[in-house]
Amino acid sequence: MNNKIRKIGVLTSGGDSPGMNAAIRAVVRTALYYDLEVYGIRRGYQGMIEGDIYRMHTTDVANIIQRGGTILKTARSKEFMTEQGMKKAYNQLQKHDIEALVLIGGDGTFRGATQFFEQYTIPAVGVPGTIDKDLGGTDHTIGFDTALNTAVEAIDKIRDTAEAHDRLFVVEVMGRDAGYIALNSGIACGAEDILIPESKTNIKEVLDRIDRDERRKKQVHILVVAEGDGLHGGKGIFDHIKERFPTLDTRLCVLGHIQRGGAPSCADRVLASRLGYGAIQALRNDRTQVMAGIVDGKLAYTPFRNSTKQNSHISEDMLEMIRVLSV
């Protein structure tokens, strides 16, 4: 048991994700339960550099478990990637006597952490918060489930209007260079095709499938495309379709940041609570420079360097299933 740590700092960094507030709440309440002082660092690493730091109490996290966004605000700090920025950040931590950190974020957050901790020694634990679900060391990331459900709800609505007009829709979803949102929302919405970066898109095959469906007079055709798909996301596919089928009534809909907002789902609230709690337990047990995750249903801790950007292989079976179900 680590009895030395008395003051901890908590921040959210990178793209926000629904459930980050639930994670902050769990971190703050667990830390206070064990008599640790908690300091909120606003706007991620940028706030750390600028000393935008305040003491947090249990009431600061009341009534936030159900709210999207992050009460700590977030940023993608370029300055933190520099030697000078990291030094300034470390000096601020020292000035506030912060002895350990909880970092809530995604790939960029843990990459930043890995670099920072090569130079400065301060215990830290990560909590995976990203809608992209592109991290190693965890089966789930906070926000993915909510973003997925938002995408599903939106695509269902698009299907209604697509059917009314006999239109073809290309729907682009987020995920940076990972295809999990596209894959899962596409399956859940019965998309006619799903294009993801993990599987090389053969545009001729995609267009031939549209051609075949048109001949069969299939009325609705929805293609769900990950923004990171190799052919420049939704717009790239849309342009190819327009070129080959100029008379086809085709529309492009980019779902965009709607996928990042909104009240977190029940699954994301529970996940965030477990991981926030798990992060403080790790610090108390001297498990540091790790990210807390859930593997096979249990809390697991993975070193930062192994947690960044991991797109798992999507099996051929899954891709074949998509083809079969969309016939």
Ligand code: F6P
């Ligand atoms: O990483 C989360 C994410 O929403 C990605 O899916 C997307 O590519 C990116 O962030 C968008 O970033 P920004 O909000 O900075 O435009």
